[in-house]
Amino acid sequence: MSDQNEDVQVLDVVIVGAGAAGIRQLVRLRERGIDARILEAGHGAGGTWYWNRYPGCRLDVESYTYQYFFSEELLDGWDWSEEFAGQPELERYFNHVVDRFGLRNRIDFGTRVRSMRWDEEGRVWTTTSDDGRVYRSRFVVTAVGILSAPQFPNVPGLEEFSGEWYHTGLWPEAPVDLTGKRVAVVGTGSSGIQVVPVAAETAAHLTVLQRSPNWCTPLNNRPMSAERMREIRARYDEIDDIVNRRSASGFMHLGPSEGSILDLGPGARREFLEELYNESGMTMLYKNFPDVTKDLEANRVVNDYLASKIRERVNDPETAERLIPKDHGFAMKRPPMETGFYEAFNRDNVELVSLLEQPMVRFTPTGIQTTEREIDVDVIIIATGFDAVTGSFLRMDVTGVDGVALGDVWDAGPSTYLGVGVPGFPNLFIAGGPQSTRGNIPRFIEVQADWIAEAISSLDPSAETRIEATAEAAKAWSDHVAAATGKPIFLETTSWLLGTNVPGKAAAVLVGSDALADYRDLLTATALDDYRGFEIDRARQPGIAVSS
């Protein structure tokens, strides 16, 4: 491509986002000699692990299953220091990958994408940043993350608060010192549950404002000894096979594929669940009997067990009761992993406020007002999550064929073909977005990034190829995603997985639930069948100047 306007950067591919998906996408495209560049709003690489630098932030997926698997050299050259790495280590890891593959000069940091417009005449995307930089590219790949558009409490007054406030997903790079301060944490999802025990150690007083309690299980993290790391490294082929092929969701924990927890007697049930509770990570979910996420009676067995653990660990019975979920069963929302969360409430300086009993009314100049009291604090930590999966797309102004806005097309929920293409938005691919699959996120991101790189290189970005998912294919895929996920037990609650955590957002199945191996096979089969479900036009020849 060429362009007369020197201020416009002309590329084969613009990738939006330098998180796990964007970095992987850039590696794969560069390997194929494709002129690609990442535009990243942050001032560093790592995506989630750049933005979420709040105290206590860490993986709840085993470090060695979360990393990239595409390069043996990368696997051999990185030692994890903990079973579940903390944010600083993950940020270091993604920067290590960027440098190892010489990508740093291919990333424009501090570049937030404001708009992306498809020009049908020129068959080109024009991407504009907030600070007015313009990029033109034959293809765009969005790698904007599914948990990256922060959501704030829907009460007024935050701008009037005279103390410090931080959203966990927008945590500043400069250290935040909570020592001796009165701190409030709003929200008890995975982020709030991680921050609470750490903040409790230094804050003079910590008020935890909880709306819905969650079913948490212990992370049981531990340092990674050199010997354990050697042992893991020696097993990478086996681990690769488990997380990338055998496990439906990309985890090490393989549970019984059939049978019922209800077949065990009461003593055996407790023994079985106790074993899972004492293991690490997501064992309670993934190593459990399949019926605990499908059958309400089986689900109740787990709920009763977990409630008994909360009562065991929290000294004050009233606080314990407030921490026990009554509105949903285990795994109906993504269950958080905790490290000393429940014990934090046994400290004298920690107090739990139930927003179900006294809803939040507003922020005030000195803190937070509920229907019953004023809570004066020096620091407010907002851990109210994200406008998940689609929020990160829709905060960019993306327009496709005939100037149609993605926000309008996805008004009632996202519709994609295989989670990678959207009808009406030619030459736009998605790495890490709606309707792909779920679980250990980098596992399906690597599948998508490989597929997208292959598609773009086979379509020749220097020619004026046009590829667009058909409306029929996207409809069939969206129906499939909804049907595959439509287990009643899962749909009974509000959750970011359904968009129901955001007031006014249409409820929809935002993420798919195909097994990772099936999803990969489907993408591969589609490519082998000349990108079945996409309309491809290879008719035009290269060389036409990109119109402005």
Ligand code: NA7
């Ligand atoms: P989550 O899991 O969406 O949790 C958000 C928390 O904030 C949750 O406890 C919410 O309560 C609470 N919340 C949301 N809005 C409000 C308002 N308006 N007032 C009070 N409390 C509110 O986000 P996280 O950041 O913790 O975790 C997101 C994912 O990141 C997680 O699943 C992992 O995959 C990593 P609610 O349950 O809605 O009543």
